[in-house]
Amino acid sequence: MTEQERPRGQWARAWGRFRANRLALGSLVFCALLVLAALAAPLVAPHHYAEVDYTARLAPIGAPGHPLGTDLLGRDIASRLVYGLRTALVVAFGAELTALVLALLVGLVAGYRGGRVEQGLMGLTDVMYAFPSYLFAVVLVTVLGRSLFALILAIGIASWVTQARLVRAQVLTLKQREYVEAARAMGARGTTIAVKYILPNAIGPILVTTSFAIPAAISAEAGLALLGLGVQPPTPSWGAMITDGMRYLLAAPHVMVFPATLFALTLLAFTWVGDGLRDAFDPTAEQR
Numbered sequence: 114m115t116e117q118e119r120p121r122g123q124w125a126r127a128w129g130r131f132r133a134n135r136l137a138l139g140s141l142v143f144c145a146l147l148v149l150a151a152l153a154a155p156l157v158a159p160h161h162y163a164e165v166d167y168t169a170r171l172a173p174i175g176a177p178g179h180p181l182g183t184d185l186l187g188r189d190i191a192s193r194l195v196y197g198l199r200t201a202l203v204v205a206f207g208a209e210l211t212a213l214v215l216a217l218l219v220g221l222v223a224g225y226r227g228g229r230v231e232q233g234l235m236g237l238t239d240v241m242y243a244f245p246s247y248l249f250a251v252v253l254v255t256v257l258g259r260s261l262f263a264l265i266l267a268i269g270i271a272s273w274v275t276q277a278r279l280v281r282a283q284v285l286t287l288k289q290r291e292y293v294e295a296a297r298a299m300g301a302r303g304t305t306i307a308v309k310y311i312l313p314n315a316i317g318p319i320l321v322t323t324s325f326a327i328p329a330a331i332s333a334e335a336g337l338a339l340l341g342l343g344v345q346p347p348t349p350s351w352g353a354m355i356t357d358g359m360r361y362l363l364a365a366p367h368v369m370v371f372p373a374t375l376f377a378l379t380l381l382a383f384t385w386v387g388d389g390l391r392d393a394f395d396p397t398a399e400q401r
Contacts, residue, residue, distance in 0.1 A: 127317065127393040137389020140382040147379060151199040158192035163347040171365045182367045184357060188347075190371055197349040197372065201379070204264045205330035209323060211269025212276060217312070217319075219273070220280025225288055225307050235281070238274050246271040250333060254342045261344055268333045276322050283315035290314075317394035324387035328380045335376060351376045 132138055150157050159178070166179075166187035174182045181191040223234040241249075253267035287293065288311060296306050337343050338352025346353070351372045358369025 123317075131389050131393035134389045134392060136385050137392075140385035140389070143378075143382045144386060147198060147382070148202060150195060151202045154195045154199045158189075158195040160189040160192040162188065162193045162196040162349050164188065164192070171361065171368070173365070174367050181371055182365070184354075184368050185361065190354075190368065193349040193354060194351075194372060194375055197351045197354060198375070198379075200261070200344055200348060200350050201331045201334055201376075203261060204268065204334040205327050207261075207265035208268035208272065208330045208333075209326050211265060212273035212326065213319070213323060215270070215273040216276035216280050219277040221284055221307050221312065223277075224281040224284025225303060225311070231281075238277050242274045242278075246274070247333065247336065250337065251340065251342060254337060259342060259345050264334055264337065264344065267337075268330050272326060272329065272333075276319065276326070279318060279322055280315065283318060284311055287311045287314050321387060321390045321394055324383065324390050328383040328387075331376075331380060331383070 159180070166183065166189075168187065169176060169179060169183050170185055170187045172179050172183040172187070174180070176182055179189050179191070181189075181194070183189055184193070219234050219238060223231040223238075250267040250271040253270065254263050257263035257266065284307070288306075293306055293310050296310050301309075334343065334350065335352030335355070338350040339356050343350040343353055354372040355369055355376070358365075358372065361368050
């Protein structure tokens with residue numbers, strides 16, 4: 114097996130193990146459908162999320178023009194669910210991209226350079242790890258204001274530490290491999306070695322942590338909305354919809370049940386995808 118064939122074989126074996134996990138594969142399909150629905154929100158939603166119908170306030174399920182009913186202001190719940198999905202996914206993917214960039218920069222540099230550079234960067238990581246991430250996100254959103262950009266930045270900055278530690282650990286292991294030593298002996302620069310030889314071989318574990326970080330970011334966005342620190346109304350957020358629906362749980366339970374159910378299913382789907390990826394990239398899986 115040549116050096117170019119080996120990575121393809123590893124990815125093929127990982128995909129085979131993931132595909133054999135029916136729960137993970139079904140969850141991946143469900144997540145893909147969620148992403149498509151969020152992208153096509155104006156086409157999928159029957160109404161605009163801010164459209165108000167005061168004559169149909171708290172309309173029940175199956176009301177004319179409102180298949181899932183309406184909220185207190187007469188806004189269509191189905192439409193707000195779809196646009197709330199877009200809000201959740203934009204914040205989650207944006208925050209995770211921010212966290213991943215920070216984690217890769219810190220982890221790669223700390224793991225490869227070592228010495229005082231590593232001590233300084235990991236000292237910063239330890240300080241951030243000791244500070245409650247959710248509280249840090251609350252402080253940042255309070256300072257930056259309620260907007261999608263503020264939520265993405267706050268959640269991303271508050272959640273990069275664990276991934277940075279993982280990247281550093283992977284770099285420390287991989288930089289001792291023979292192909293890295295060979296590249297160094299051939300005169301390859303440190304940046305080239307880190308990006309071309311080390312990072313591609315660390316993608317598997319990084320992909321697993323990323324898949325778990327996405328539902329965590331969705332939960333963080335909903336949690337901030339529950340505290341009144343989510344996106345500005347009338348932009349829908351599942352957390353805000355659940356909060357508003359709790360006030361009418363007895364009179365109109367559908368106002369809370371639908372966003373809470375979709376929120377739970379989304380978290381479960383992304384978590385099951387993460388479980389499937391973790392098993393797929395487990396090097397001991399073939400020995401079981």
